[in-house]
Amino acid sequence: MEIIKKDIYTVSQLNADVRELLEGNLSRIWLTAEISNFSAPASGHWYLTLKDSRSQIRCAMFKGKNNSVHFAPKNGQQVLVRGNISVYEPRGDYQLLIDSMQMAGDGLLAAQYEQLKQKLSSAGLFAHETKRPLPSNIQRIGVITSPTGAAIRDVLHVLQRRDPAIEVVIYPAQVQGDAAPKQLIRAIEIANQRQEVDVLLLTRGGGSLEDLWCFNDESLAHAIYQSNLMVVSAVGHEVDTSISDFVADARAATPSAAAELLSNDKQHKQQQLLQLTHHLQRAWQHRYALLGQRMEIAEQKLYRQDPKRRLQQLSQQFDEMYFRLHTAITHKLNRQQMRLQQQQSAMLSQSPQHKLQLQAKQLQYLHKQLEQRMAEKMTESTLRLAKGAELLSTVSPLATLKRGYSITTDEQGTVVDSSAMVTVGQSIHSRLNHGQLVATVTKIIN
Template sequence: MTTTHFTADPASSPANNGREIFSVSQLNRHARQLLETHLPLLWVEGELSNVSTPSSGHWYFTLKDDQAQVRCCMFRNRNMLVRFKPQQGQHVLLRARVSLYEGRGDYQLIAEHMEEAGSGALQRAFDELKHRLSQEGLFNEAHKKALPPLPQHIGVITSPTGAAIRDVLSVLERRFPSIPVTVIPVAVQGKESAPQIVKAIELANRCGLFDVLLLTRGGGSMEDLWSFNDENVARAIFNSQLPIVCGVGHEVDFTIADFVADLRAPTPSAAAELLVPDGDEWLDKFIGFEVLLEEAMQRRLQQWQRHLHHLQQRLRHPRERLEQQAQRLDNLELRLKNHIKQLLRDHKNNVQQLRIRQQAHHPQLRLEQLKERIAANSANLHKAQIRILQRKQQNLIETLRLLNTLNPLSTLERGYALVTDSQTRKVITSSEQVIPGSEISARLAQGELICRVEQVRSKSDS
């Protein structure tokens, strides 16, 4: 410890028998020098009171806590650098030197720098947590999950009454309104916010409804956004099996959740645009698919035509019946082509009308109706094609059956027999062609009988 000795005015010493006697001004001056010499610049935290801002531009105020207080002064050349106006009851952090106001003998602080105590402490806590989680690897790009190119169901974790959810829903409805969106309501600031966000992320992963999550809220101060700097929230995002897009605050706002999330968006609206594709671009793709479908149908019809031509060449008898059936098939084929072409033209007209109406009407309901109509028409077309083929197959079977009835061998199936001489194999049509004792052969539908003639009867005998 350094001890300082003060020397009184020499002129007063003889009259006071060698005693060191100070005037009040000398005492205050020496006390100020002692305080300013032995106490360097230091940081002091407390609450503002008795704030005064006279015309000189200097600030005078009292800094206090629950047990003590100290007077403070901040001169104009220093307070011009402060980014906020001090308010009664505000909690601040001062960098100041200790001094003494000689005129009143008041111990005071001369402030060199002032900042809001909350944001300063929060910034230090933010930097510390960011460094620690970065060392653990929670920010590594290797852990980032890819977003689905076309989400089937989006979960939005945010306040259901904030401006952010309105912006997000507006963007999603404009870009791709057919994608279902479910809002998982949570508090986005306050003590209950961080636990609710953690539970919402865990619930979304367990329920199996979503394939991507959006964590969002509007802008605010660091205190307002502090829930998104919570360590438990950061670890819940990192452990999520679903990819998470984080769109918190404004473009200049960065939170720990932004660094851990699989994708960071500068604003809630930008996050919504990153989540879904542009519906107009997809509509253009569908039109391209329609052209490809038409070409595929034409190729399929050509294949059927070649196949039918091949069948026509094979089925030559009975010629007249087959020619009639071939003509009917050609007619049906022509009708089928015309019908398909008409359907395609109708669909083209419908798509063109929808594109015109889309400019004045919201396309979601109409898109759903068109999808159902296309699916139904495709199913009906497929069923009609199957029915036509089935009728053709049935007609072919009937024709073959008619041919079979004209076959002489079919008579044997009704109980008749073909009788021939066993030696010459000539057909016997009269009893006069055989004599008793001769051997004949009777061919049946199944097998053959070898018979010996016992008796012959002529037509006149019967």
């Protein structure tokens, strides 16, 4: 296989091309996940990992961007973030550069709302050209709402006051909760099948974003868009806007305003003007959305070419090198300290003072051993002497003398043990236990 030189990449070139590819094809995204490995070094930048039950992605939020975060991020926290996919070229890691972070919850609903709004707008469901004008002579209005809610009461009250001749057909449906979108879609389908009304009014009273969430359903948006009957949306209060408002042919700020829009009286021209104003506002919103998309694309291009982006990469690289240097220095100091301790121990073992201390300890030990051996020897000798004395005492004539016996000797000191050894008139000596007797033999008895 022939290798063309221009097809050979360096690692840096490959990572740079991958970064441009990701940044060019993946625009700003929303992501909800759990924080882990959160780090906030002295540079002011934040580094973290976002994960779910199966995957994770490294993230960075640079100083200046994180100043807008109004809570302290911590590990285990569920958040909603917005950012751009990029590549950290020195490591070849792909990462998410975060520019917005908020707690998960209402923020997640808002993000889903914006994503669906952008998706449907791109698909043309909000296009002004597809909007149908109000019928010129409305005789019957189909109202899709809760039959017991405040919205139907407001609509009926206004119609009774303005044009009692208009008939109202109610297509009941839940306007809140998980089951509401299917019921609303079914009501639209029934109205289109019967073809018994001139226009459909999709309405309910005000509430929170969560309360109105069923009107942000994608399937409901397509059902409104595909309806053969013109649809007017009047969901919530004046400040509330839902996906159904953008898809519908016309929008009213409140249920009462919708009833006024669909009925004629002496202020008919004003109502027509209001309708034209709504159409103009919708066109302006559509134009504004298109301009916003173009500006966002331009911002993405500018962001990829912005020198600040390169500075952020270098700043992140600096933080990583600082961590590595700090770790290396710590390990080096620990090794040097261990080596110094070993050398000090070796020097101490060769020191004359150390040797003298060892010899003094050894001499002290030997002295104690000598004293112990002398004491043992003295005890042993004392015992032997006592045993000898006892043995000697058992065979000593002195022991016999103590029992009342005496030892008789002649004048030469010879022990007389027979009467035949002495003569009458001879002097003899008797040794007693205490003292001696000198006697003269006067009679010999054999």
